[in-house]
Amino acid sequence: MARTPTPRRRRTARGLHASSAGLAAGLLLTGLSGAPALAHGSAEPTPAPLGSVAGTAGDARYVPGACPRTPQPVAELDGARCGTLTVPENRARPGGRTIRLGVAVIPALARTPRPDPVVWLAGGPGDDAVGEAKLAVDGGLNRDRDVILMSQRGTYSADPALLCPRVDEFNARVIGMLYDAPSTGRAHVDATRACRKKLAATGADLSAYNDTESAADYADLRAALGLKEWNVFGISYGTQLALVYMRLHPDGIRSVGIDGILPPSRGGSAAAWSSARQGFDGLFKACADQPACHSRYPDLPATFQRLVRQLEAKPVTTTVTVPGQAKPVKVVLDGGALLTWLTTATHTPAVVPRSLDELAHGKPERIARQWAGWRLAPQAVGSVSHGLAYGVFCSEWTPYETRAQALRGGQEAFPRFPRSVQAQAPQLAFLREDCDAWNVPAAPRSIRDVTTSDIPTLALSGGFDAQTGAGNGPYVARTLSRATVVTVPYEPHVVFATSKCAQAVTASFFDTPTAPDTSCLKGLKPPVFDTGS
Numbered sequence: 112m113a114r115t116p117t118p119r120r121r122r123t124a125r126g127l128h129a130s131s132a133g134l135a136a137g138l139l140l141t142g143l144s145g146a147p148a149l150a151h152g153s154a155e156p157t158p159a160p161l162g163s164v165a166g167t168a169g170d171a172r173y174v175p176g177a178c179p180r181t182p183q184p185v186a187e188l189d190g191a192r193c194g195t196l197t198v199p200e201n202r203a204r205p206g207g208r209t210i211r212l213g214v215a216v217i218p219a220l221a222r223t224p225r226p227d228p229v230v231w232l233a234g235g236p237g238d239d240a241v242g243e244a245k246l247a248v249d250g251g252l253n254r255d256r257d258v259i260l261m262s263q264r265g266t267y268s269a270d271p272a273l274l275c276p277r278v279d280e281f282n283a284r285v286i287g288m289l290y291d292a293p294s295t296g297r298a299h300v301d302a303t304r305a306c307r308k309k310l311a312a313t314g315a316d317l318s319a320y321n322d323t324e325s326a327a328d329y330a331d332l333r334a335a336l337g338l339k340e341w342n343v344f345g346i347s348y349g350t351q352l353a354l355v356y357m358r359l360h361p362d363g364i365r366s367v368g369i370d371g372i373l374p375p376s377r378g379g380s381a382a383a384w385s386s387a388r389q390g391f392d393g394l395f396k397a398c399a400d401q402p403a404c405h406s407r408y409p410d411l412p413a414t415f416q417r418l419v420r421q422l423e424a425k426p427v428t429t430t431v432t433v434p435g436q437a438k439p440v441k442v443v444l445d446g447g448a449l450l451t452w453l454t455t456a457t458h459t460p461a462v463v464p465r466s467l468d469e470l471a472h473g474k475p476e477r478i479a480r481q482w483a484g485w486r487l488a489p490q491a492v493g494s495v496s497h498g499l500a501y502g503v504f505c506s507e508w509t510p511y512e513t514r515a516q517a518l519r520g521g522q523e524a525f526p527r528f529p530r531s532v533q534a535q536a537p538q539l540a541f542l543r544e545d546c547d548a549w550n551v552p553a554a555p556r557s558i559r560d561v562t563t564s565d566i567p568t569l570a571l572s573g574g575f576d577a578q579t580g581a582g583n584g585p586y587v588a589r590t591l592s593r594a595t596v597v598t599v600p601y602e603p604h605v606v607f608a609t610s611k612c613a614q615a616v617t618a619s620f621f622d623t624p625t626a627p628d629t630s631c632l633k634g635l636k637p638p639v640f641d642t643g644s
Contacts, residue, residue, distance in 0.1 A: 179213025234347030273498020320502030381520025390577025
């Protein structure tokens, strides 16, 4: 959950295009060359491979075809069975426009796959699940089950793709601006307004890119593929969608895994502040518990909060060299920039104490280089669906959180921060102003309902997660009667991407959803923090 690019961890691109299409098409032709073959000596037909046969579900239709495009080549799509799901853009307007969503089925490694595949819900909002194939495969999700990836409406491989490179380019330029200054906010809103104008001119119904419609898309996909049941696995924002999906369309869902949890009832700036505080406290405590780190950096929380106040009063400007950039890059660090840097830097925790200490001693280059590197990453431009992101934020979040509530979230999490920092939640700066410009209707208040369900659910969190705090696991489990809550210590946002233990727990969960094996948690150790020695 973020509008700030996060460092990539064994995956191809942030948005999460088609060198594998020819191979996939060949496999599809084989699968469609005739009626399903009969096994020798048996009257039972051999089932066609998942994704190789056309199907319908109400107004939705799945048709096999070439694999979806991706920003960069994704080797894990070689051999995938692919196609397109066509659905109504707005189900409240019968006979209206239709949209097309790319689908890729990654075959299980096992010779005889389990009958209940896993469908992957990507993060964002705005990332394309098809581009996250490597993350799913690296985590072993396709060990004995097919994995289904569908481009959520509006994302990169969908048609239409509601992309706005101009917003991405502005987010890169922010590194040379005062992060939370009113002038920066006005420039950001200008980019958002231009994005909206461009997308609206294509005829897209921007009010139809939301969780309610997306949940219906996934329900239609399961039915169109002819699946009696499947398992759901969502990461980051995909956990919010998963919780909405299991509330609105529970039929056919065998189990649900959610990693980096974003409860629909809590979406907004106040939750972002709470999550940041939880993640920071987890990292700082791990340093304090490690004698060498504690001795070298005796009061890291106080150092960080002092730096935020100092930089907000007197920003620091430096120049750094960034890989991929022909010339040195100017970077401005104020309090808001440092806050948002740390929210993302929990993905690289071992260097955080040293980076803060260097900044405190007049050496901002390490933090500036990392901050600029994330923002200037080429894959951050033109791959994220801002149409979907704003569709969710502006219909489901901001209408149900007042400006005062958002500010209070910052004041409660960090009471000593300057008000100018408290006014802009980490990774969500100027969201309310952007949503005023986006101008879509509020979703029904029920979108904020908690999900009450007896579907077996695995609620995964990381102890260092500063984007969706670990406290969200027990929170959603209150109304999920068969939930298993697991916090993987010392890990950042989306533990499936970084932790072998989290991957093992996930695999065990899909095998036995009511009794996953969590024994690997006992042997986990904190990172060895860099003390500069």
